[in-house]
Structure formats: C-alpha cells, structure tokens
Amino acid sequence: MQASLFQSKVYDADVIAKCYGRRPWIVVWRSLQVLWWLGTFVLGLQSDRWFNREERNLTKRAVQLRQLLTRLGPTFIKVGQALSTRPDLIRKDFLEELTKLQDQLPPFSTPLAMMILEKELGYSPEEIYSRISPEPVAAASLAQVYRARLYTGEEVAIKVQRPRLLPVLTCDLFIMRFAAQSLGWLLPLNLGHDLTLIVDEFGTKLFEEIDYLNEGRNAELFAANFQNDPTVKVPNIFWRYSSPKVLTLEWIEGFKLTDVGSIQAASLDTDTLIEVGVTTSLQQLLEYGFFHADPHPGNLFAMADGRMAYIDFGMMDQLNQETKETLVDALVHLINQDYAALANDFVKLGFLTPDTDIEPIIPALETVLGEALGAKVRDFNFKTITDRFSELMYEYPFRVPAKFALIIRSLVTQEGVALSLNPDFKIVDIAYPYVARRLLKGETPSLRRRLLEVLFKDGKFQWQRLENLLQIARSDEDFDILPTASLGLQFLMSEEGRYIRDRLILAMTEDDRLHTEEVQKLWELVKEDVTPSKVLGVAWNVILQSSVDRAADWLPPVAALSASLQPAKSL
Structure with missing residues (x-):
C-alpha cells in the first residue's frame, strides 16, 4: 500500500487515509511537531490579548507566522502561499506578510541529487551533461536547480525534486484533512462550504506541481498559445532528459523583474516590460483560458533582447469559455458600478452559493468596492480591490473558489511586479485598450454581446457608461x-x-x-x-x-x- 501510494501521480484522499490509518505512529509524531509550533504561535496571540499587546505585536506575530510555516516544511510553505490569496481564510492583517513568503530552504546534498537524477533518467550525469554546476543555483521547497550543458552545446537548467517529498506531503495533507473534518466547525469563518474541499483542492494542485512531466506539458501548451508573440519566451523542454522527478529545460539568461537596477543597466524599457506582462496576463485569462498561476518575481525574467520569459509551469489552471465570459461580465459591471449584476456574477463564479440572498449584499458591495474604485476610474487596482473585498468575507457568506484564488494571486502578483518597475503604474492604462478590443474582436458572438451590455441596460442606451469607458481610454496618454x-x-x-x-x-x-x-x-x-x-x-x-x-x-x-x-x- 505504501509503495503504491508514494508512486501515485494523482491526489486521492481515500488512498492516503488508508495508508496512514495503518501507520498511526507516523501521523502522531508529525502531528506533535505541527501542534508544538502552531501551539506556540497561538499561545503568543492569546498572551497578546491577555496583556493588551495585540496592536503592538501585530507585525511581530505576522512575521512569526511566516517563519513557523517555513520551519514546518514544504507543505506548510505552500499553505502559506495559498493563504496569502485567501482573504476568506485569514485575517487581512497577516496577508501582506504572507505574500513575502519565499520557498527558500537549505539545499539537500548534491551527491543525493545526482543519485536521484541517475535513477530517474537511467544514465549518470556525466553521460548526459558535459558540464554541471557543483552546487545548486537555486533551492526551493519542492526542488533545487542546477545549471548544466548538454553535449550538443545547449545550456540547460536541471530541476531535481527533493528526496522523499511525497511521503512528507501526503502525511501533512492527511493531518490537514483530518483536522478540517474534526475541527472545522469550531473555526469562526463564514466559508459557506466544507473545509475538506479546500484541503482536497490544495492537494490536487500540489500533486500536479510535483509531476514534472505535467509541468513540461504545461510549458509546451503555454508556448503554443504565444508562439506568434515575439515578446514572450518559454524555455524548451528536453524530454529525453526528463522524468516525473527530473526536468531538463532550456536555461534562461535574464534579470528578475524586481531587479530594476540590472534592467535599467541593460537599457531595457520598464514600461514596455510592464505592458508585455499585463497584456499576456489578460490574454491568458480572457483568450486562452490557460494561465500561469504563480507569476512571482522568481518565475518572470526580462531578457536582454526585451522579451519576457516565463518559467516554472507547475501551477497552472484552465478556464472554460463560460467562465471567461462571466469574468468579463464581472469586470464590466464593476467598472460601471452595477452592483446588483455584480452580485449575480459572484453567484455564477462560485463566490456565493445559488441559494444566497443577495439583496443585503448589494449595498455592501457598493459601499466597499465603490470606495475602492475611487473618484476616478483610473485609480482602479487589484490590490486595493482585494484588500477592500476581504472586509466583506467575515460579514457575508463569500468564499474564494480555488480557481479564482489562483487568478487573484496571479493578478495581484503581476501588479506588484509592475509597481516595482514603475510606482505610478495603473493597470487600467494597459487593460482598457486590450479589453475594448477583445469586446469588439471576441471569438464568439456571446463575448461580443458583452459590448451591448456595456452600452445598454433594460433596452435603453447608457450614456454614462459610454462616458466612463471614454474616461478610462483618455487616462492613457498613448491610447x-x-x-x-x-x-x-x-x-x-x-x-x-x-x-x-x-x-x-x-x-x-x-x-x-x-x-x-x-x-x-x-x-x-x-x-x-x-x-x-x-x-x-x-x-x-x-x-x-x-x-x-x-x-x-x-x-x-x-x-x-x-x-x-x-x-x-x-x-
């Protein structure tokens, strides 16, 4: 049972439960470790309440939470990253600190990494690569990366998975699911659905992320979508030297998008890079429906020739046509401040259950999101909307579906990267011209009919809406x-x-x-x-x-x- 589980490529909660049900000592020991660190954190929070130190220690506790998740290992690091996009599951005060969570861990030994590589590929490293770095060039929670050169001359990156990773992940997932089933009802969270679904969604994505053949297929699909776009670069996959635990891909030479000094020194135009990043993000969501769900600065590079390079395609997701069109609806209704229609969009997208009474929610949306939009439509930004929307989570039965948690994470991260390159960046400046063209050139009649909804309501032409759209357009000097x-x-x-x-x-x-x-x-x-x-x-x-x-x-x-x-x- 254990062997078959640890070779499984698909998350299955029942199989995991059967495995650890026969090995309770493993679960008990790991549970004690988790309870000790989490208990220490909770005790600290409670002592702050007892001695009226909550406000004074708020930053300290947020940092402590990030550090203990890092200490608990890869599963909890991923949990922290997921929580940073889930305002329905964690207090707003901690969100900002968790967004800084990096999957940086001490590397495991290179000899062990080379043993894994040889076992997976059937050849020694010397037989495959003419040169390989003696130490990893990067170490993350799930893998570490080496730089190498093939005998055919190509510079490559080798991604080697951490040893015994699956047993650690499955044990943690089992404990999390058991806790969700047993203790979920005690949590003061207005989720509106079973907490075990959150664990299962997380487990499914985690299993996909540690299958490097799946990541390679994702990279090739992403590359196919942008094959005619000269501004986007996706590394080639060397399938002959790849397996579920080892991935050999083209080495990307470039600068992290947060490295403003190097980008400027290379005479790259930061505004052009921003435009490429935002436009490709919108294309992923509204055209292809296949999007990169983890575009943090370590996965986005500016190349010397001006192209934007995407790497690490382990965390991807797909949107169907109906969801894409409903997402456009929601954006249109938000910009046009049609909060009744927006509430219905939230039901269609899964943020609210179909039986939810939306009448009391409409004025709350108007109050919170109306203020977030600001006096000028150009003040719109995803970070502000996310922060203000989180205020509704504890008062109304909102939930953030896993798919949209990934979208939120993607958009907010992209916007943060853009702001690091240009503090005056406004996403509307780039998004509006793109969305306007999509409404007019949409590949389906149903998408084009969104234009009618912008300009008409109840059969009457909405002059104010057209004026709003023109104001957004005029906010972009180059439009x-x-x-x-x-x-x-x-x-x-x-x-x-x-x-x-x-x-x-x-x-x-x-x-x-x-x-x-x-x-x-x-x-x-x-x-x-x-x-x-x-x-x-x-x-x-x-x-x-x-x-x-x-x-x-x-x-x-x-x-x-x-x-x-x-x-x-x-x-």
Missing part, C-alpha cells in the same frame, strides 16, 4: 481611440451589428428628444484626438472592407457626423 473606433464601425456594419445599429438610432431620439447634450459631453472627452479628416479616413477604410449595399446605408450618417464635428470643435 489612440480611432483604431478602436474603426473596429467598432466594422462591427456595426456587420450583419451581427444590425441590432446595435437599430438601438443606436433609437437612442439618439430616445424620450422624443435628440440627445445633443450627452453627445456634446462625449465630444468634449475625445475632441483632442479626433479630427474630421481622421474620422473620414477611418470611416472610408471601414467602408472599403464592407459590402457595397451595407456601405451605402452608412454613407449619409458618416457624412453627417463629419459635418457635425467641425462646428463642435470651434465651440
């Missing part, structure tokens, strides 16, 4: 509205755009009046970027790409629009 307008015109002139064409004509004369005041407001926002000649140029390009019959229908309105712009500009 040119005309290419997006060109896409919009192409969409309007297509057969699929017939519905919105009819709605726009009705909107202009809605309530038996011409909406000249609203149009004038919009014009004031864009007049500096739009001239009659540019508009006619865009319109003519669109007309050339459309059928003659459809173009004929639009020539009079386009001409009228151009004529109306010239007097408006002189006001």
Whole structure:
C-alpha cells in the first residue's frame, strides 16, 4: 500500500487515509511537531490579548507566522502561499506578510541529487551533461536547480525534486484533512462550504506541481498559445532528459523583474516590460483560458533582447469559455458600478452559493468596492480591490473558489511586479485598450454581446457608461481611440451589428428628444484626438472592407457626423 501510494501521480484522499490509518505512529509524531509550533504561535496571540499587546505585536506575530510555516516544511510553505490569496481564510492583517513568503530552504546534498537524477533518467550525469554546476543555483521547497550543458552545446537548467517529498506531503495533507473534518466547525469563518474541499483542492494542485512531466506539458501548451508573440519566451523542454522527478529545460539568461537596477543597466524599457506582462496576463485569462498561476518575481525574467520569459509551469489552471465570459461580465459591471449584476456574477463564479440572498449584499458591495474604485476610474487596482473585498468575507457568506484564488494571486502578483518597475503604474492604462478590443474582436458572438451590455441596460442606451469607458481610454496618454473606433464601425456594419445599429438610432431620439447634450459631453472627452479628416479616413477604410449595399446605408450618417464635428470643435 505504501509503495503504491508514494508512486501515485494523482491526489486521492481515500488512498492516503488508508495508508496512514495503518501507520498511526507516523501521523502522531508529525502531528506533535505541527501542534508544538502552531501551539506556540497561538499561545503568543492569546498572551497578546491577555496583556493588551495585540496592536503592538501585530507585525511581530505576522512575521512569526511566516517563519513557523517555513520551519514546518514544504507543505506548510505552500499553505502559506495559498493563504496569502485567501482573504476568506485569514485575517487581512497577516496577508501582506504572507505574500513575502519565499520557498527558500537549505539545499539537500548534491551527491543525493545526482543519485536521484541517475535513477530517474537511467544514465549518470556525466553521460548526459558535459558540464554541471557543483552546487545548486537555486533551492526551493519542492526542488533545487542546477545549471548544466548538454553535449550538443545547449545550456540547460536541471530541476531535481527533493528526496522523499511525497511521503512528507501526503502525511501533512492527511493531518490537514483530518483536522478540517474534526475541527472545522469550531473555526469562526463564514466559508459557506466544507473545509475538506479546500484541503482536497490544495492537494490536487500540489500533486500536479510535483509531476514534472505535467509541468513540461504545461510549458509546451503555454508556448503554443504565444508562439506568434515575439515578446514572450518559454524555455524548451528536453524530454529525453526528463522524468516525473527530473526536468531538463532550456536555461534562461535574464534579470528578475524586481531587479530594476540590472534592467535599467541593460537599457531595457520598464514600461514596455510592464505592458508585455499585463497584456499576456489578460490574454491568458480572457483568450486562452490557460494561465500561469504563480507569476512571482522568481518565475518572470526580462531578457536582454526585451522579451519576457516565463518559467516554472507547475501551477497552472484552465478556464472554460463560460467562465471567461462571466469574468468579463464581472469586470464590466464593476467598472460601471452595477452592483446588483455584480452580485449575480459572484453567484455564477462560485463566490456565493445559488441559494444566497443577495439583496443585503448589494449595498455592501457598493459601499466597499465603490470606495475602492475611487473618484476616478483610473485609480482602479487589484490590490486595493482585494484588500477592500476581504472586509466583506467575515460579514457575508463569500468564499474564494480555488480557481479564482489562483487568478487573484496571479493578478495581484503581476501588479506588484509592475509597481516595482514603475510606482505610478495603473493597470487600467494597459487593460482598457486590450479589453475594448477583445469586446469588439471576441471569438464568439456571446463575448461580443458583452459590448451591448456595456452600452445598454433594460433596452435603453447608457450614456454614462459610454462616458466612463471614454474616461478610462483618455487616462492613457498613448491610447489612440480611432483604431478602436474603426473596429467598432466594422462591427456595426456587420450583419451581427444590425441590432446595435437599430438601438443606436433609437437612442439618439430616445424620450422624443435628440440627445445633443450627452453627445456634446462625449465630444468634449475625445475632441483632442479626433479630427474630421481622421474620422473620414477611418470611416472610408471601414467602408472599403464592407459590402457595397451595407456601405451605402452608412454613407449619409458618416457624412453627417463629419459635418457635425467641425462646428463642435470651434465651440
């Protein structure tokens, strides 16, 4: 039983329970270790309450928590990293300290690493590599990395898994699951679901992360998604020299994104790197649905030629089309401050159970998230939203599904890296032009219909929403509205755009009046970027790409629009 368990590639709580049910002494000893360290921490917290030292020792206790998780080993380091993205499971006060948690541990011996390598690959290191570093160049919680060169001349990184890792992980997971089943009801957490599901989700992802063949497949799928993107680099996998516990991949020469000095010394443009990072993150979530869930600074490198290199594809996840579109819905509703629709989005995404009464939640969302957005839409950032959203977790039955915990972790980490390169960075500056184009060029009609939801509600045109979108666009000094307008015109002139064409004509004369005041407001926002000649140029390009019959229908309105712009500009 033990042998079959420790060779398993898939997390199975029942198999683990049967194994350790027959070996209680292992569980008891490990439990005593865990209880001693956690008990010491809890006793410290309680003494702070008794002697009114909570506020004074808050930072000290947060640091202590991070250190004890590191001391307890790889499973608990991963727990700490997961908790740093779960405001529904841990107090906001500790979140910031846990985000600093690094999986840095003392390396195990190189001779032992070489024995593992030879056992896994069937050849000695000398037979595979012409040169190999005498010591690991990096040591993490689950593996350590060596730099080497193949006889064919390629520089490679060798990732070797820690010895007897699976027994440690499975024992810890068994203890965690037993505690969740036995003691979960005592925790003052408004989870709205079984705590054992959290352990099982965590265990499943952990097993995927320690299967290096799975990581190699993830890397190749990620590379395929970005194969036509000259700004993204993914290391090649050398399958002949890889196994479930050893991964040989192309060595990436570059700078960590937090190493601002080296990046500047290499004459790399930090704003360009930020744009690449944010755009690729949005592509992963909204286009491909396959995203890198652990983009911390150690997994992202700036290369000398300006490319962004991703490494370590052990923690990945997939979004289906429906989830991608609902995620777009939620972002649109958040920006447009439609909190009733946003509450329904949370139900669809799994943040709230279907039987939840959302009526009392709507004003809470408006209060908390409305303040987080700020007076200007450009003030939007994921860290602020995450911090403010955590305030709702203890008052309302929210939970963060495992998939979205990974998304939150990914977005907040990416934003943090961007801020380290440019403290004035605003994610909306890059995200809005991308999202606007996705709404217009979406690969499915259902995704394109999101544009209708931005501009219409209950069959009526929402002038304020259009104004909001234009304000976001104008916040980016380099954003040119005309290419997006060109896409919009192409969409309007297509057969699929017939519905919105009819709605726009009705909107202009809605309530038996011409909406000249609203149009004038919009014009004031864009007049500096739009001239009659540019508009006619865009319109003519669109007309050339459309059928003659459809173009004929639009020539009079386009001409009228151009004529109306010239007097408006002189006001």
